[in-house]
Amino acid sequence: xxxxxxxxxxxxxxxxxxxTLVMVFHPQYLESFLKTQHYLLQMDGPLPLHYRHYIGIMxxxxxxxxxxxxLHVNDFLHVGGDPKWLNGLENAPQKLQNLGxxxxxxxxxxxxxxxxxIEQLLKTEENSWSLAELIHAVVLLTHYHSLASxxxxxxxxxxxxxxxxxxxxxxxxxxxxxxxxxxGYHGVDENHxxxxxxxxxxxxxxxxxxxxxxxxxxxxxxxxxEASQEEMATRFEREKRESMFVCSSEDEESAPxxxxxxxxxxxSYGYKDFSRHGMHVPTFRVQDYSWEDHGYSLVNxxxxxxxxxxxxxxxxxxNLTYNTMAMHKDVDTSxxxxxxxxxxHCMFGIRYDxxxxxxxxxxxxxxxxxxxxxxxxxxxxxTKRMYDSFWRQFEHSEKVHVNLLLVEARMQAELLYALRAIxxxxx
Numbered sequence: 001x002x003x004x005x006x007x008x009x010x011x012x013x014x015x016x017x018x019x020t021l022v023m024v025f026h027p028q029y030l031e032s033f034l035k036t037q038h039y040l041l042q043m044d045g046p047l048p049l050h051y052r053h054y055i056g057i058m059x060x061x062x063x064x065x066x067x068x069x070x071l072h073v074n075d076f077l078h079v080g081g082d083p084k085w086l087n088g089l090e091n092a093p094q095k096l097q098n099l100g101x102x103x104x105x106x107x108x109x110x111x112x113x114x115x116x117x118i119e120q121l122l123k124t125e126e127n128s129w130s131l132a133e134l135i136h137a138v139v140l141l142t143h144y145h146s147l148a149s150x151x152x153x154x155x156x157x158x159x160x161x162x163x164x165x166x167x168x169x170x171x172x173x174x175x176x177x178x179x180x181x182x183x184g185y186h187g188v189d190e191n192h193x194x195x196x197x198x199x200x201x202x203x204x205x206x207x208x209x210x211x212x213x214x215x216x217x218x219x220x221x222x223x224x225x226e227a228s229q230e231e232m233a234t235r236f237e238r239e240k241r242e243s244m245f246v247c248s249s250e251d252e253e254s255a256p257x258x259x260x261x262x263x264x265x266x267x268s269y270g271y272k273d274f275s276r277h278g279m280h281v282p283t284f285r286v287q288d289y290s291w292e293d294h295g296y297s298l299v300n301x302x303x304x305x306x307x308x309x310x311x312x313x314x315x316x317x318x319n320l321t322y323n324t325m326a327m328h329k330d331v332d333t334s335x336x337x338x339x340x341x342x343x344x345h346c347m348f349g350i351r352y353d354x355x356x357x358x359x360x361x362x363x364x365x366x367x368x369x370x371x372x373x374x375x376x377x378x379x380x381x382x383t384k385r386m387y388d389s390f391w392r393q394f395e396h397s398e399k400v401h402v403n404l405l406l407v408e409a410r411m412q413a414e415l416l417y418a419l420r421a422i423x424x425x426x427x
Contacts, residue, residue: 054072063145070163098129103141115421118421134422207391286351289416290416326393339363347377
């Protein structure tokens with residue numbers, strides 16, 4: 001299956017990029033991802049090809065992801081895009097410039113999107129977007145925001161033939177994992193602190209055992225008693241409030257490089273916790289507007305087949321399991337996967353009425369929460385130290401699996417806010 005995926009990817013892209021080389025840890029997901037991305041970029045759709053790649057550039061640039069920006073600059077030129085547009089967003093058509101506001105809100109504060117923002121795009125006379133075009137643009141924006149998270153979360157560097165690309169010494173390739181190779185870690189010796197290759201320490205083994213024990217205890221508590229709706233709501237608000245204070249000691253503001261920032265406006269606009277400074281945003285209840293009951297059908301109606309492709313990708317990421325945890329086999333990881341997914345949605349204010357948010361603090365320790373929040377909200381600030389500091393005894397493939405959950409949960413959260421605003425505009 002891996003060989004077939006590589007062959008198909010090479011035939012489509014003319015190269016095997018490092019995103020593919022890392023995602024192939026999970027072939028079932030990679031197949032769905034490549035199929036979706038190919039449809040968005042190359043198949044029949046509302047937007048012309050050069051617009052699609054330019055929107056990809058705009059989205060990746062919001063997170064200073066020069067790796068993705070450069071890939072799509074090449075693709076943009078290849079499909080006949082005007083090189084002048086690459087001198088800055090102000091040189092692109094007004095129609096694309098108008099998308100800048102939605103781009104920045106989706107990337108950093110999607111809870112602020114209203115039907116008025118949608119109306120501005122759809123009713124701007126000669127530069128207006130059609131509903132179908134806007135759906136295509138929104139899916140592309142959310143796809144590349146979340147792919148920037150994956151790129152930084154897994155430490156993916158440019159390919160050897162790209163600017164800033166790295167090489168490695170061919171001997172002893174077996175000593176590397178794909179993450180090391182794509183990160184350009186030269187001459188990794190056996191004492192290198194690589195999680196997957198390190199000798200198990202008593203402390204890290206204990207971490208795994210403790211996590212499995214907590215999962216067992218939580219399952220027993222579930223079976224014995226169920227919290228009231230009022231208590232569940234209180235636990236959600238507490239977790240949402242606490243997520244504001246999860247930040248890294250390395251969390252510093254940095255100005256984006258000029259070659260990336262020219263592709264978007266308002267470079268100072270970034271992620272802000274929605275409950276700080278007395279700002280209150282109502283909780284987004286999935287019971288009122290969900291992907292399954294509302295978003296899926298809206299996308300499929302205006303951009304046929306894409307709703308189905310996205311739905312398949314969401315389900316694969318959410319349900320993917322090999323029933324392993326580090327060195328343990330035959331483990332039911334559904335509780336842990338749901339905690340990760342729901343914690344990400346909680347950071348965006350999205351609540352599931354049937355979930356006990358008290359489980360999150362039991363299952364996700366602080367270093368893991370720091371990593372999750374950084375990769376999802378400010379991926380450009382992710383460091384190797386953060387990657388190494390959580391789940392120290394888990395395989396690289398398991399950490400890549402975590403990143404797939406982060407990618408899809410983030411994309412779905414952004415889509416929910418945008419699609420709800422579009423639905424409200426339509427009704």
